[in-house]
Amino acid sequence: MPDIAVRTQRLTRRFGNLTAVDAIDLQVAAGQFFGFLGPNGAGKSTTIKMLTGLLAPTGGSMNLLGLDFATHPVEVKRQIGVVPEGMGLLDRLTGSEYLHFVGRMYGLDRATTQRRANELLDFMQLADRPKTLIADYSHGMQKKLALAAAVIHG
Incomplete structure (x- = not known):
């Protein structure tokens, strides 16, 4: 780099x-x-x-x-990754589903997407709610998820 x-x-x-x-x-x-x-x-x-x-x-x-x-x-x-002001999260998905969606959009293979999603959910302290929809996340949790999505490809 x-x-x-x-x-x-x-x-x-x-x-x-x-x-x-x-x-x-x-x-x-x-x-x-x-x-x-x-x-x-x-x-x-x-x-x-x-x-x-x-x-x-x-x-x-x-x-x-x-x-x-x-x-x-x-x-x-x-x-590069961007967290827009409105975040644009798909709130009918879980955090894990959303990160998988974004990872695949960046062209990551399934295994890499799975690994990166798990790492980021752990790092952002979001892994303990695997079945929770983004719509039910607090604003702070949504911000963390948006940041994770912005860097999943890096």
């Missing part, structure tokens, strides 16, 4: 005459936690959408995990 997980150079996003993100240079080391703080309209969500491939920049470059996003978008997207 590269020493630098995220690097942007002059990353820019314009919407017509509005510049939402203006030439951001950013470097985040592997293993480092990083957050965006600022008032409404500062470009936080726009930057995150660009870094996750949901929105194309209008200028600059992004390098994630040693891969240039412009030339290797599919490979980059395979390496």
Whole structure:
């Protein structure tokens, strides 16, 4: 794994005459936690959408995990996971069923999906409720499950 997980150079996003993100240079080391703080309209969500491939920049470059996003978008997207604000969980499934669904969506084989799901449910302290539907999880438990789903392929 590269020493630098995220690097942007002059990353820019314009919407017509509005510049939402203006030439951001950013470097985040592997293993480092990083957050965006600022008032409404500062470009936080726009930057995150660009870094996750949901929105194309209008200028600059992004390098994630040693891969240039412009030339290797599919490979980059395979390496990242996202927990959206609304989480988007399928609440009529159990946590285990949901992780199996997500693992298979990422292209993991059944054995790997089973192993990773079990590891993550244990790590997130969700393994003791195997038959509980996500709809019956507390909000905190749902957040843990969403995070597990975001990293199951890693």
